[in-house]
Amino acid sequence: MIDVQNLSKQYQIAKRDPGLAGAVKSLFSRKYETKQAVQDISFQIQKGEMVGYIGANGAGKSTTIKMLSGILTPSSGVVRVNGIVPYENRRRNASQIGAVFGQRTQLFWDIPIRESYHLLKHIYQVPETEFQQRLEMFTDVLDLGPLLGIPVRQMSLGQKMRAELAAAFLHNPAVVFLDEPTIGLDVAVKDRIRAFIREMNRQQETTVILTTHDMQDIEEICNRIIIIDGGKILYDGALQAIKERFGDKRTIHFDLEKNDGFTIPYALATRVEQVVSHREAAGKSNSISLSFNNAEITAAEVISEMMQAYTIRDLTIDEVHIEQIVKDIYERGL
Numbered sequence: 001m002i003d004v005q006n007l008s009k010q011y012q013i014a015k016r017d018p019g020l021a022g023a024v025k026s027l028f029s030r031k032y033e034t035k036q037a038v039q040d041i042s043f044q045i046q047k048g049e050m051v052g053y054i055g056a057n058g059a060g061k062s063t064t065i066k067m068l069s070g071i072l073t074p075s076s077g078v079v080r081v082n083g084i085v086p087y088e089n090r091r092r093n094a095s096q097i098g099a100v101f102g103q104r105t106q107l108f109w110d111i112p113i114r115e116s117y118h119l120l121k122h123i124y125q126v127p128e129t130e131f132q133q134r135l136e137m138f139t140d141v142l143d144l145g146p147l148l149g150i151p152v153r154q155m156s157l158g159q160k161m162r163a164e165l166a167a168a169f170l171h172n173p174a175v176v177f178l179d180e181p182t183i184g185l186d187v188a189v190k191d192r193i194r195a196f197i198r199e200m201n202r203q204q205e206t207t208v209i210l211t212t213h214d215m216q217d218i219e220e221i222c223n224r225i226i227i228i229d230g231g232k233i234l235y236d237g238a239l240q241a242i243k244e245r246f247g248d249k250r251t252i253h254f255d256l257e258k259n260d261g262f263t264i265p266y267a268l269a270t271r272v273e274q275v276v277s278h279r280e281a282a283g284k285s286n287s288i289s290l291s292f293n294n295a296e297i298t299a300a301e302v303i304s305e306m307m308q309a310y311t312i313r314d315l316t317i318d319e320v321h322i323e324q325i326v327k328d329i330y331e332r333g334l
């Protein structure tokens with residue numbers, strides 16, 4: 001379905017000296033520097049796969065997706081989506097792909113979304129009965145009923161995102177690119193969106209490429225992940241395999257009675273690491289999170305040592321999250 005071979009993309013960035021003098025100088029002689037955004041990546045994605053394309057900010061995710069959707073032309077390498085070279089056949093490629101790009105909308109801003117859907121039906125030449133069936137199913141799964149008569153302009157972020165997803169799938173594309181489809185949404189809307197994506201994949205075998213920083217999205221939707229860093233592929237494989245490989249990682253969150261100058265108990269010092277979890281980040285000052293490898297030390301041992309050194313009010317043990325795994329890979333390599 002998707003074939004990417006030795007794909008690279010460099011951007012030319014105009015360089016300018018600071019200040020007014022620099023601005024004037026740049027009018028006469030421009031200097032450029034090259035930014036290597038994507039560097040010699042290759043992968044194949046089969047029909048019906050749901051792949052998480054993940055990496056830190058600036059890793060090269062959007063650049064790759066833009067090349068797959070035909071918005072950008074690669075500097076070198078080959079891309080084929082269903083046999084089509086996207087940037088050479090943008091129109092043909094557009095009919096077989098759907099996309100949701102974070103904050104951007106493909107719906108008409110000022111007209112009720114029902115009308116936008118009808119326009120998309122004409123643009124993509126979707127037969128009437130198929131259109132009606134699909135719209136009915138989308139309305140049901142995405143709870144669009146109360147929104148059909150409203151323009152995007154008047155919608156909340158969660159409502160807009162549901163409307164966008166329906167638009168992306170309306171012409172039953174073979175491949176859908178989803179860029180942060182659940183960002184900033186509440187848990188109920190996230191659930192609905194994830195269920196919708198899974199349902200479309202189940203019914204239509206839609207191939208889905210998902211870029212997200214939300215690891216829950218990945219865990220609930222994808223069975224394969226590609227991790228990109230500095231424009232290069234760091235890992236490409238089953239989500240489960242990487243979880244098993246790094247699955248010995250555990251984190252325990254302790255709620256301490258007092259926390260004036262916490263230090264890791266001596267017996268644990270070389271085997272556990274203090275990490276900043278969302279609790280500490282949220283300012284829960286008596287919270288301490290310790291991360292360790294279960295193959296080196298058991299949770300029971302960590303808890304026992306902590307209980308000897310501190311008065312503990314409560315504790316929770318975290319499951320292995322792919323987010324932590326990815327962070328580890330970034331920091332320490334595979």
Ligand SMILES: Nc1ncnc2c1ncn2[C@@H]1O[C@H](COP(=O)(O)OP(=O)(O)OP(=O)(O)O)[C@@H](O)[C@H]1O
Pocket residue numbers: 011012013035036037055056057058059060061062063064
């Ligand atoms: N139009 C552009 N001109 C110059 N450099 C660019 C351009 N677009 C992206 N870059 C650079 O290329 C690199 C990869 O950017 P890209 O947008 O693909 O990253 P990303 O993984 O999608 O990041 P994010 O998670 O922040 O969206 C970054 O260093 C970025 O600064």
